[in-house]
Amino acid sequence: MKEPEPIVFVIDDEAMIREGIQSLIRSIGLRVETFASAAEFMLAKPPNAPSCLILDVRMPGLSGLDLQRKLTDAHIHVPIIFLTGHGDIPMTVRAMKEGAQEFLTKPVRSQDLLDAVQKALARDRGLRKERAELTEIRARFDSLTPRENEVLKLVVAGLLNKQIADELGASELTIKTHRAHVMEKTQAESLAHLVRMAERLKNSLQK
Amino acid sequence: MQTSRAAPSKLPSLSRYGIAITLVAVALFLSLALRVPFGNPFWFFFPVAVIAGTWFGGRGPGWVAVGLSTVAVLYYFIPPLHSFAVKPADVPFFLTFVACEAVANWLISWQRETEDSLRRSRDELEARVAERTVELQTANEALLNRIEEQRRTEEVLQRTRSELARVARITTIGELTASIAHEVNQPLAAVVANADACVAWLALQSPDLAEARAAAERTIQGATRASEVIARIRSMINKAAPERVQVQLNEIVEETVALADRQASRANVSVITELATDLPAVLGDRIQIQQVVLNLIMNGIEAMTGVNSRVRQLLIRSQTQDGDQVRVSIEDTGIGVSAEVMPRLFEPFFTTRSQGIGMGLPISRSIVEAHGGRLWAESAENKGSVFQFTLPSTGAPGK
Numbered sequence A: 001m002k003e004p005e006p007i008v009f010v011i012d013d014e015a016m017i018r019e020g021i022q023s024l025i026r027s028i029g030l031r032v033e034t035f036a037s038a039a040e041f042m043l044a045k046p047p048n049a050p051s052c053l054i055l056d057v058r059m060p061g062l063s064g065l066d067l068q069r070k071l072t073d074a075h076i077h078v079p080i081i082f083l084t085g086h087g088d089i090p091m092t093v094r095a096m097k098e099g100a101q102e103f104l105t106k107p108v109r110s111q112d113l114l115d116a117v118q119k120a121l122a123r124d125r126g127l128r129k130e131r132a133e134l135t136e137i138r139a140r141f142d143s144l145t146p147r148e149n150e151v152l153k154l155v156v157a158g159l160l161n162k163q164i165a166d167e168l169g170a171s172e173l174t175i176k177t178h179r180a181h182v183m184e185k186t187q188a189e190s191l192a193h194l195v196r197m198a199e200r201l202k203n204s205l206q207k
Numbered sequence B: 001m002q003t004s005r006a007a008p009s010k011l012p013s014l015s016r017y018g019i020a021i022t023l024v025a026v027a028l029f030l031s032l033a034l035r036v037p038f039g040n041p042f043w044f045f046f047p048v049a050v051i052a053g054t055w056f057g058g059r060g061p062g063w064v065a066v067g068l069s070t071v072a073v074l075y076y077f078i079p080p081l082h083s084f085a086v087k088p089a090d091v092p093f094f095l096t097f098v099a100c101e102a103v104a105n106w107l108i109s110w111q112r113e114t115e116d117s118l119r120r121s122r123d124e125l126e127a128r129v130a131e132r133t134v135e136l137q138t139a140n141e142a143l144l145n146r147i148e149e150q151r152r153t154e155e156v157l158q159r160t161r162s163e164l165a166r167v168a169r170i171t172t173i174g175e176l177t178a179s180i181a182h183e184v185n186q187p188l189a190a191v192v193a194n195a196d197a198c199v200a201w202l203a204l205q206s207p208d209l210a211e212a213r214a215a216a217e218r219t220i221q222g223a224t225r226a227s228e229v230i231a232r233i234r235s236m237i238n239k240a241a242p243e244r245v246q247v248q249l250n251e252i253v254e255e256t257v258a259l260a261d262r263q264a265s266r267a268n269v270s271v272i273t274e275l276a277t278d279l280p281a282v283l284g285d286r287i288q289i290q291q292v293v294l295n296l297i298m299n300g301i302e303a304m305t306g307v308n309s310r311v312r313q314l315l316i317r318s319q320t321q322d323g324d325q326v327r328v329s330i331e332d333t334g335i336g337v338s339a340e341v342m343p344r345l346f347e348p349f350f351t352t353r354s355q356g357i358g359m360g361l362p363i364s365r366s367i368v369e370a371h372g373g374r375l376w377a378e379s380a381e382n383k384g385s386v387f388q389f390t391l392p393s394t395g396a397p398g399k
Helices: A015-027 A038-043 A064-073 A089-097 A110-142 A146-156 A161-168 A172-185 A191-206 B002-006 B013-038 B045-057 B059-076 B088-203 B209-239 B249-266 B286-304 B360-370
Strands: A007-011 A031-035 A051-056 A080-084 A102-105 B245-247 B270-275 B282-284 B313-321 B325-331 B374-380 B384-392
Touching (some): A007 A015, A007 A038, A015 B088, A064 A080, A146 A161, B059 B088, B245 B286, B286 B325
Parallel strands (some): B270 B313
Antiparallel strands (some): B374 B384
């Protein structure tokens, strides 16, 4: 599967800065989309590609920090690089707590910005991969029958076939069959692999 | 009782009657004694006794004296002697005597009573005046207290107001600085971003000249914007030209010292002023000059907060200099300024304090220089500093 082309979003109310940053990032061969305000960005369709946001903290209307909060609330986890003219400590702390990728002061050094963009895209790629894998695992686990699910839980809990048979009031042979189905449907290569997948699924649900 | 109230003295009534009776007895004795050498009728001592009796005893005892002397005269002196009978020929004479005595008694008692009632009125009046005086005194004290209270309230209000003004001024400077910084920083950020982009397009293996050119053009735009912002700020400052009115520096110093009074006492600093009495007025902006003085005073106080080995004293002097200048010097006994720091003292944003923004001295100097004067500092480390400024005088007499 070929990865879709990554996109960098630039949101700054200052047209000249917007264009400058856009030009700079395009020069290293990345796709850039610009927005003059946070509200304008919110109207745009979320991309199905690795992406990151370059966001001015101080903007009229919805501020950069407000937008960050809104995205978090909407479960849109895209790495954000903040640009600020005067970054004070409380503001930086708040942004970092909400998961900002980077906090750069204007005028920003081009290398710092490009590095930050690369790091942010790499992170988003990782996140996307993780999300895709999870989706895949979830689909496999969802295909299990209720009985197979029960067997899965006990297998993962470390019980032997005989113990599971006792627990569920079935013959050991039946359990063996269910277990084989589980391994097949979840495409688990080993018991350890099955346990790892089950753990990942559990962790993702807890989040 | 009218008679007793008419009594001239505070004597008890028994004594007053005693006096009247004694007086009549004395008159009788004298009349009898003197009858032998002088013959009849030497009984005119009786009217004297009646007059004296009335005088000292009042109306009642007076009447007793009249009665007794009438009886005595009738018995001892009107023939036939030693009898109460009167010959018809002597009746008019006797009645005249009695009438004279009665009139004397009446006149004297009337006079005494009048005098007495006058005295009573006077006493009453005096009592009332005293009462009223006390009331007035109380009211006066209350009024004085209220005036004092109001004065104190006004003082607090004044201090709060000037504190507010000071904070507002500092805040304004801070906000202005932040806003100017942002205004200038935005186009500069654009300049940097576009110049970077331009370089990046040129650095490609096959340079994209169109992109590089567009970025370079935006760089020029940004730089132009930055210089426009600066020009706008400059014209704004020029427009807000300070007013020029006659200003008495001594007044400003005194007001400012009052403003800084609280900070001074909190920092345990005694502020001493030696102001020339005949200081001519200067032409300038009152608020701005006050800002300079306040700034120098606050700096002085600040410089002494860490000093414990010597007296913390701020000495403020004003004097005429070279005939056409007025000089104010503010001398502290603070930590002083080191030789390394001295050359940077008036640089914008240079500060040795954690809370300072480093704009006080540069702003003060620019104010003084805009007024045609000079502001400079001399300092000995660990001894203190003297900040002085001169302003051209108008020659107009000061107060």
